[in-house]
Amino acid sequence: DAGVIQSPRHEVTEMGQEVTLRCKPISGHNSLFWYRQTMMRGLELLIYFNNNVPIDDSGMPEDRFSAKMPNASFSTLKIQPSEPRDSAVYFCASSTRQLLGSYNEQFFGPGTRLTVL
Amino acid sequence: AQSVSQHNHHVILSEAASLELGCNYSYGGTVNLFWYVQYPGQHLQLLLKYFSGDPLVKGIKGFEAEFIKSKFSFNLRKPSVQWSDTAEYFCAVKAAGNKLTFGGGTRVLVKP
Numbered sequence: 001d002a003g004v005i006q007s008p009r010h011e012v013t014e015m016g017q018e019v020t021l022r023c024k025p026i027s028g029h030n031s032l033f034w035y036r037q038t039m040m041r042g043l044e045l046l047i048y049f050n051n052n053v054p055i056d057d058s059g060m061p062e063d064r065f066s067a068k069m070p071n072a073s074f075s076t077l078k079i080q081p082s083e084p085r086d087s088a089v090y091f092c093a094s095s096t097r098q099l100l101g102s103y104n105e106q107f108f109g110p111g112t113r114l115t116v117l
Numbered sequence: 118a119q120s121v122s123q124h125n126h127h128v129i130l131s132e133a134a135s136l137e138l139g140c141n142y143s144y145g146g147t148v149n150l151f152w153y154v155q156y157p158g159q160h161l162q163l164l165l166k167y168f169s170g171d172p173l174v175k176g177i178k179g180f181e182a183e184f185i186k187s188k189f190s191f192n193l194r195k196p197s198v199q200w201s202d203t204a205e206y207f208c209a210v211k212a213a214g215n216k217l218t219f220g221g222g223t224r225v226l227v228k229p
Binding site: 033043045048056091093106110 | 159161
């Protein structure tokens, strides 16, 4: 298995531009998580999906951020418009959800390093 | 809401020294506990996990962790570190609601 795939690996953009980050979870995993990692705030959960449905988006910082999961094998995190303070590494992770509702461990992708100038 | 505290932000030690990283969480119910490692420039990888059973958990690369329920702790240990253990280590807790809450991380530097 290729693991969680994220693209691009690096993104440099100017303030005000739209940024789209992409994630392909591990095949067969039915839960997907988006995290942001910064020096100041550490690792923060932004949003997670079960079976393509957003369950908790309370970590999404503001309306400029949106996430979608149109199918089981693809998710996007979009920032529009981007700001310098959005600069961070964005990780996608996936896991399986057990029948009784609990989750197995999360497998992380390589991350996208976003720099907004 | 649960929270996770990692007491040491930075640890510097020499090869062959023993390592112990503290992790405490605040949640009174059933928890699942994890330690992840992030090597320089890489993504997070699972070191070990505790779901139930024996509170002493063995992980990869010689790491182990002990769950002490009465102390709300899940400390990570390795008897003899190597230079390749230089990384950032994250404790994480999953409680009700299925959200994984991470500690702030501990950066470990092993001097050769």
